[in-house]
Amino acid sequence: MSERLVVIGGDAAGMSAASQARRLKSPGELEIVAFERGHFSSYSACGIPYWVGGDVGSRDELIARSPEEHRARDIGLRTRTEVTEIDVDRQRVRSRDLESGTEEWTGFDKLVIATGARPLRPPVPGIDAPGVHGVQNLDDGQALIDALSRTEDSGAGGSGAEGRRAVVVGAGYIGVEMAEALLNRGYEVTVLNRSEQPMATLDPDMGRLVHAAMDGLGIRTVNSAAVTKVLTGPDGRVRAVATDDEEYPADVVVLGTGVEPETTLAEEAGLPLGAYGGLLTDLAMRVRGHGNVWAGGDCVEVLDLVSGRMRHVALGTHANKQGQVIGSNVGGDYATFPGMVGTAVSKVCDLEIARTGLREKEAREVGLRFVTVTVESTSRAGYYPGAAPMTVKMLAERRTGRLLGTQIVGREGAAKRVDVAAVALTAKMTVEQMTALDLGYAPPFSPVWDPVLVAARKATAAVRAAG
Amino acid sequence: MSERLVVIGGDAAGMSAASQARRLKSPGELEIVAFERGHFSSYSACGIPYWVGGDVGSRDELIARSPEEHRARDIGLRTRTEVTEIDVDRQRVRSRDLESGTEEWTGFDKLVIATGARPLRPPVPGIDAPGVHGVQNLDDGQALIDALSRTEDSGAGGSGAEGRRAVVVGAGYIGVEMAEALLNRGYEVTVLNRSEQPMATLDPDMGRLVHAAMDGLGIRTVNSAAVTKVLTGPDGRVRAVATDDEEYPADVVVLGTGVEPETTLAEEAGLPLGAYGGLLTDLAMRVRGHGNVWAGGDCVEVLDLVSGRMRHVALGTHANKQGQVIGSNVGGDYATFPGMVGTAVSKVCDLEIARTGLREKEAREVGLRFVTVTVESTSRAGYYPGAAPMTVKMLAERRTGRLLGTQIVGREGAAKRVDVAAVALTAKMTVEQMTALDLGYAPPFSPVWDPVLVAARKATAAVRAAG
Known part of the structure; x- marks a missing residue:
């Protein structure tokens, strides 16, 4: 007899789950109904800054699979339809068609919750004024691009962004990527950053390198700047952003202030949430204590394999993996998401920024004692054209020498080098074991000692010295 | 009382060992004497193709540390001095000053053998004719550059390489890199390749991709072409290279035909050699059965951690690591080189080529049963500018699913991706474990599923299907 799978959320995790379940089960075995409150499905939210900045020509390029394509694969995706209630006991969800307002209940045998995340808007006056933009989904991106075009067309001294000012609130990944996008469009860009340095997912010393590089690119970053108010003009549109100390004039404001799990529905349904408000699942991505409910993507908390703690990390790469795992399990196969x-x-223009594992603060919070080392190296053999400087910071546990984390700031070739450390962390290698890693070497690709190995050597010495 | 360390060979392994020993032991504790028969020390032989091709401006840029710099650090390096005999029992080496012809014996308490490798010249008539060049060391590189300059200056139709023909014998790393170098100088380049496809360290299907790309670059590759003769003109200089089938006119010939361990001295001294003629050492790089003799670099065989067999792999990255390990042990510290x-x-123009682990033939030779998968992906998110195609081939053991090898051919961003597989091999991961690896993702750096992960997913399915 046919079962019904209901999926809440039509982006990465939800539609990966639906697609993988469909690969394993025919429509006769498994009916799939997916609800998405927006217009789009399976799109790359991570690509929005590059669409805004002009590197990506159109919205459609960011869509991996359209609703029509999903429907053609026997996935009953209903866009502009919002789920308003999950009734776990009676195995049904209530949805509302956002066009017609019609509400209805849909029963499920299996449920996937992939409701994503919602932006954290600073709760200050004026934050909802016209001209203040989030960049959470494609609709947001379109609204921002439309607003930028209007602004650029209305220039007194001709068209274009010249002399126009953009303020980005937040200096995390989204913030710095949006700063690049707006800079590329010709805006004078100011980034207001609550933390001591941009990229608070790095240690402050590495964040300082990012700050200096952003300065060099012409992006002004103001640290320790808490937004207190968004000021509007007589037309009601944004005019400036105020902190305790200063007012920053703005023709447009972009919020890159992070996200939190969108778990209102789950909470109302009594499903288990963690310390960060994300759903708690087992390794098969089943919601804890619920045999027929799965959850994945930005609405769940994930196990941090280095600290052993649950964390909330909203990244498309996790969402895709988790969706795949859910779909396999829903479809009767077996897979797990062991953690991350x-x-x-990330990058800002030609500056590449990478991190993996724990930064100092995170290591300290879980009781780890550690040594840190920082090395300067280059992306290629020093004599090879285009060799670019690279700074690698490494944390290793005292006594055991286990790698705890790696941060890299540099130019071309810096970011993806962090993958070596990511695999080493997963394998629980010590920094001394890492010194023997057989990494690819040829002058156009690396110095004979790869920068990651140089850091591992120095960290090995530091572990010994610390005793 | 002061001990004396004697080092034979002044390049990567030897001078890394000497430098590391010096860091640990003062001149009062340890005297260091190093013999090098060439003019140079601690240079990057891997950089020679880029010097020949013009990417690197001068020979000096390839020298990491000159003989004078070594001497300034209390390392008694004697260049143009060849060791002619090792007397293990009486702990002494005989050397000859190549300028004066003077011979002498030098006693040692500890000995490091770092005699490198020698090129494999095809044993055919004319192979030593003027105009046929090896590219093993800096002197070779200089001789080639001088010869190319003379050839280019003597052009009938003006200066430059236009219309000049270069034949490269061998299509391994050195061969393809030299092909690029000569192409960059303006030569018509033909590569004569004994194997079925270029890059015999790859499987033939991946080698075919390299062949096609080289074609596209304007480099002609002739496969299954065994050189039978080098033909000379009336002036005694090279005129053409002959195979069984054809004659290939050549103004210059470069040999990229591989190397073998240079262990004549070691063999005469009765030291243990392996199946490939390389010295056999323990994990601390001590020559087996000899407490005070170490060896490292291109003259030793190394443990292949994937196959469990000893192999000969002449690469600067191993030589540097081994030298470091030797120096630590000689200096009274402790370190090992566990294997590779x-x-x-490598690269040919913008084509990047990478491999790690075992190719099909190697896996079969050690009795492994395996599945292979090949995937096409891109270096960046498909919608991001500059996203370049990339082919990843993966081998996994049947039943266990253990990763056995990975080969990658692509453009920008392809080569160093192999590092992820190198670390996974070291950690003996299965391809299924690899599917969960937390690799860096942002649209400018990777699709949301990194190409290596796509291959791992497909390999996981193949392992299951093979049963």
């Missing part, structure tokens, strides 16, 4: 090590890479 | 997994990367 906290890898993240 | 067979990683190698």
Whole structure:
């Protein structure tokens, strides 16, 4: 007899789950109904900054699979339809068609919750004024691009962004990527950053390198700047952003202030949430204590394999993996998502930024004692054209020498080098074991000692010296 | 009382060992005497193709540390001095000053053998004719550059290499890199390749991709072409290279035909050699059965951690690591070189080539049963500018699913991706474990599923299907 799978959320985790379940089960075995409150499905939210900045020509390029394509594969995706209630006991969800307002209940045998995350808007006056933009989904991106085009067209001294000012609130991944995008469009960009340095997922010393590089690119970063108010003009549109100390004039404001799990529905349904508000699952991505409910993507907490703690990390790469795992299990196969090590890479123009594992603060919080080392090296053999400087910081546990984390700031070739450390973390290698790693070497690709190995050597010495 | 360390060979392994020993022991504790028969020390032989091709401006840029710099650090390096005999029992080496012809004996308490490798010249008539060049060391590189300059200056139709023909014998790393170098100088380049496809360290299907790309670059590759003769003109200089089938006119010939361990001295001294003629050492790089003799670099065989067999792999990255290990042990500290997994990367113009672990033939030779998968992916998110195609081939053991090898051919961003597989091999991961690896993702650096992960997913399915 046919079962019904209901999926809440039509982006990475939800539709990966649906697609993988469909590969394993025919429509006769498993009916799949997916609800998405937006217009789009399976899109790359991570690509929005590059669409805004002009590197990506159109919205459609960011869509991996359209609703029509999903439907053609026998996945009953209903866009612009919001799920308003999960009734776990009676195995049904209530949904509302956002066009017609019609509500209805849909029963399920199996449920996947992939409701994503919602932006953390600073709770200050004016934050909802026209001209203040989030960049959470494609609709947000389109709204921002439309607003930027209007701004650029209305220039008194001709068209374009010249002389126009953009303020980005937040200096995390989204913040710095949006700063690049707006800079590429010609704006004068100011980034207001609550923390001591940009990229608070790095240690402050590495964040300082990012700050200096952003300065060099012409992006002004103001640290320790808590936004207190968004000021509007007579037309009601944004005019400036205020902190305790200063007002920053703005033609447009972009919020890159992070996200939190969107788990309102789950909470109302009594499902288990963790310390960060994300759903708690087992290794097969089943919601804890619920045999027929799975959850994945930005709405769940994930196990940090290095610290042993649950964390909330909203990244498309986890969402895709988790969706795949859910779909395999829903479809009767077996797969797990064992956790992650906290890898993240980003860039601002030609500056590459990467991290994996724990930074100092995180290591301290879980009671680890550690040594840190920082080395300067280059992306290629020093004599090879284009060799670019690279700074690698490494944390290793005292006594055991186990790798705890790696941060890299550099130019071309810096970011993806962190993958070596990510695999080493997963394998629980010591920094001394890492010194023997057989990494690819040829002058166009690396010095004879790869920068990661140089850091591992120095960390090995530091572990010994610390005793 | 002061001990004396004697080092034979002044390049990567030997001088890394000497430098590391010096860091640990003062001149009062340890005298260091190093013999080098060439003019130079601690240079990057791997950089020679880029010097010949013009990417590197001068020979001096390839020298990491000159003889004078070594001497300034209390390392008594004697260049142009060849060791002619090792007397293990009486703990002394005989050397000859190549300028004066003077011979002498030098006693040692500890000995490091780092005699490197010698090129394998095809034993055919004319192979030693003027115009046929090896590229083993800096002197070779200089001779080639001088010859190329003379050839280019003597052009009938003006200066430059236009219309000049270069034949490269061998299509391994050195061969393809020299092909690029000569192409960059303006030569018409033909590569004569004994094997079925270029890059015999790859499987033939991946080698075919390299062949096609080289074609596209304007480099002609002739496979299954065994050189039978080098033909000379009336002036005695090279005129053409002959195979069984054809004659290939050549103004210059470069040999990229591989190397073998240079262990004549060691063999005469009765030291243990392996199946490939390389010295056999323990994990601390001590020559087996000899407490005070170490060996490292291109003259030793190394443990292949994937196959469990000894192999000969002449790579600067191993030589540097082994030298470091030797120096630590000689200096009274402790370190080991546990082995390698067979990683190698290279490029031909914008084509990047990488491999690690075992290729099909190697896996079969050691009795492994395996599945192979090949996937096409891109270096960046498909919608991001500059996303370049990449082919990843993966071998996994049947039943266990253990990763056995990975080969990658692509453009920018392809080569160093192999490092992820190199670390996974070292950690003996299965391809299923690899599917969960937390690799860096952002649109400018990777699709949301990194190409290596796509291959691991497909390999996981193949392992299951093979049963």
